[in-house]
Amino acid sequence: MSRSYLFIPGNTPSMIQNLDVFESDSVIIDFEDSVISYDKDAARILINNFLKKFSFKEFDIYIRINDSLNPNFLKDVQATIDLDITGYVLPKAGLEAIEELNKHIDNKLIIPIIESPLALLKAEDIAQSNNVSGLLLGAEDYTKELGINRTLNGTEILYARSYIAIICNAYGIESIDTPYTNKDDEIGLREDSINAKNLGFTAKALIHPNQVDIVNDVFSPSTEEIFQAKRIIKKSEESNKGAFSLDGKMIDLPIIEKAKKVLEKAKKYNL
C-alpha cells in the first residue's frame, strides 16, 4: 500500500544516492525511458552495486525494466533478480509479457503499465495475473496510440482512469494514476491528484521529488476521515451488529470495511 510512486532515473548517482530522502512511499528506479540506450549497462551496474551496499526498510523499491520485446529486458531482470527490491514495473504490459516476466522472478511483485488501448481492454485479465499487485496508467503512450492530445482537465483519459480504478478495486490491487508532467505546477498537481482519488485511485506515480508532498497529502485520509472512521469502528464494536445508525446515517459492512482501511492507512503513515 503506497500513496506515491516516484520515478528516479537509474543512471543518475546524485538522485540514486538520495532516494531515501524524498519521502515517497515507493520508489521506481527507471531503466526504461529516462535512460538512453548507451547508458543502460551503466544503470544496471550502478543499481546493482548500490542496492547490494544499501538496504531500505522505510519504503518499497521497484525497478522499471525495459519491455519484454526489448533486448535489454532480460539483462535488466538478471542484473536485479538477487536484489532486495519489492518488484518490477513492466512497461507496455500485456498478458504474454507478464507471463514472460513471471518465468524469471520469484517472490517479486509486478506492476504492469497500462499504456495502450489493447492493454486497457485486457486490463481485467492482467489484474488477475500472477504476482500483479497493482496497475499503473501510462497516459502519455496511451493517448499517443489513440492519436489524441493530452489536456489539462484530462477528459481524454477519463474512461481509462475510471476503468482501471474499477478493475483494481474489484480485484483488491493498487490503482496507480498516471504522472502529472508539469513539475512546477503545484495547483494543477493537487487538482489532478484529487480527481484521480475521486475516481477510485489509491496512488499516483510521480516524475519529480518535489511532487511527493502534495500526492502523499491528497492520498492520505484527512483528520476528519480518521476521526469518523474511529467512531464507526468503536460503535461497530460496541453495538456488535452488522448494521447500525450513526448521526442518523445507516452504517453497514462496506462502510465498516472502508473505515478499517482508513485506519490502516493512518497507522501506516503515522497520521
Add this chain to the structure above:
Amino acid sequence: MSNLNKRKIKVIKSIDELFKLIDINDFTNISFHHHLRNGDGVINYVLDKYLREGVNNLNLFPSSIFPSYTKILELIKNEQVNNITTNYLNGPVAEYISNNGLPGMLTMQTHGGRARATIEGINEIDITFIAAPYANIYGDAIGYLGKNRCGSLGYIIPDSKHAKLKVLVTDNLVKDYLENPEINGENIDYILEVDSIGDKSGIVSGTTQITTNPIGVKIAKNTSRLLFELGLIKPGFSFQSGAGGVSLRATKDLKDIMIKENIKASFFSGGITKYHVEMLEMGLVEKLYDVQCFDLEAVDSLSKNINHIPISASDYANPNNPNQVIKDLDMVILGATEIDYNFNVNVTTDSHQTLIGGSGGHSDTATESKVSVIVSPLIKGRIPVIKERVTTITTLGKNIDCFVTERGIAINPLRTDLLELLKDSKLKIYTIKELSEIAHKYTKVPKESLKRDKIIGEVVDRTFEVIDNIYQK
C-alpha cells in the same frame, strides 16, 4: 521642510580634479561600499587613479569585494596594496590572495564588526568614496532612487561619519530637499559628479532565487518544520534569512505556515529580496529593516513603502550599539560551506583553502538571534559538509544552535532547552557526529590536505577577537 541653512558641498567633475585639491599620498586608507555589487563602477574608477599615480602602501577597506572589482587585483599585482580589510570576497581577487597572500594581512570582519571598528577608530579610514545613486547639492544621499539605484546604503553610513575625508560619488545630482537621507550632507566634504556610478542590474545575484532542487526543498521543509516545532513561529516573531536558494525556500515555507496559521511577524532584517517584500505587502510582516537589497524589487519597495526601512550597519549589527536590530531577532537561517563537530561554521574558504566568501552578517546574527539555524546538504559534490574541524572558522560553534540537512537535524548540545522541546518530535534528530557518519557511509572519510605554513589573514569576530587564521594555499 527646505534647504535653508544647508551648506552647499563643493562639486567636482573628475577624480583628477579631486586630487588637485588634496594630495593623493595623504589618503592611502580607502573605503568603499559594495551595495552595487557586480554593477559597481566607482571602485574601479577611483582605484585607477591610484594605479596611474603609482601610490604605494595602500590599505583598502571595501565592505565586500566582487569579481568585477578588477582594479583591486591590478593594484595588488602591482605591489601597491599592503592590507585589505573586508567582510566578504570572491572572484579573481580572492583567488589571487588565497594563492599569494598580501604584503600585509587580509582581515575578515563581520558587517557589525566593521561598523564597530569604523566608529571606534580601529579601521582608520583616510578617505571614503560613497557611490550615491541619488544625491543633492547639500551632500544628502539615498540609495533607492536614481537611474543606478541599489537600495539601502547601510554598510557605508559609519564611514560617512568617521572617515577623515568623505567623498560622495554620484551620477544623479539634484537640487531638491531630501527627507530622511541615508547619508547626511553635514558629514560630506566633496561631491564627485560622474557620468555613471555603475549598472544597477549588477546588484542581482544568481543565488537569490528560491531553489527547486529537491534536496534544497527537503532541507527547507525540515527547517520550517523545526522552527514550527520549536514554537518560534508565533505572532510577533522576528526572522532573518540569507539570500541563498535554500534559505529563500525556507522563507517561502514559513510564509505558507504563517498564512495557514494566521500569524503575523514583527520584522525581517538583513539582506532583503522580493520574497520578503511580497510578505510585507501581503501584511505577513510589519517591518523590513534593510541593510542591503538583493534585487531591484527590494530597491523599488524601499522607495514606496514606509515600513520598508533602510538602516545602517551599526543599527543593524554593531554589538556596541544598544539599538542594533538583530538583538531582537528570534531566529536566523544561514548557510555553511563546512561545519564541524563543535558546530563551528566556515563560509570564508572552501575545503581547498580558496577564499570564497566571508562572514557578512553570519557571525553577527548567529550570535544575537535566539535560535540560529544552519542549512546545508549533508554531502556537497561528493564531499561531506561536516568535518572534524572546519578549514576556517567564520562563526564560532557556541553561537550555532541547529544544523539542518536533508537527512536530519543536529542540535548543539549546549542548547539543552531546544533538545527538550524536540524530545517527542517526529523530526529526525541526530548528534552531529551521527550525521557525519551517515555522510561517510556514502563518501568514506575524505583525506585532509591542508597547508598551514603561512598565515595570510585572520578572521576577526565582532568582539574583535581573532577566531581563526587564514593560510596560504
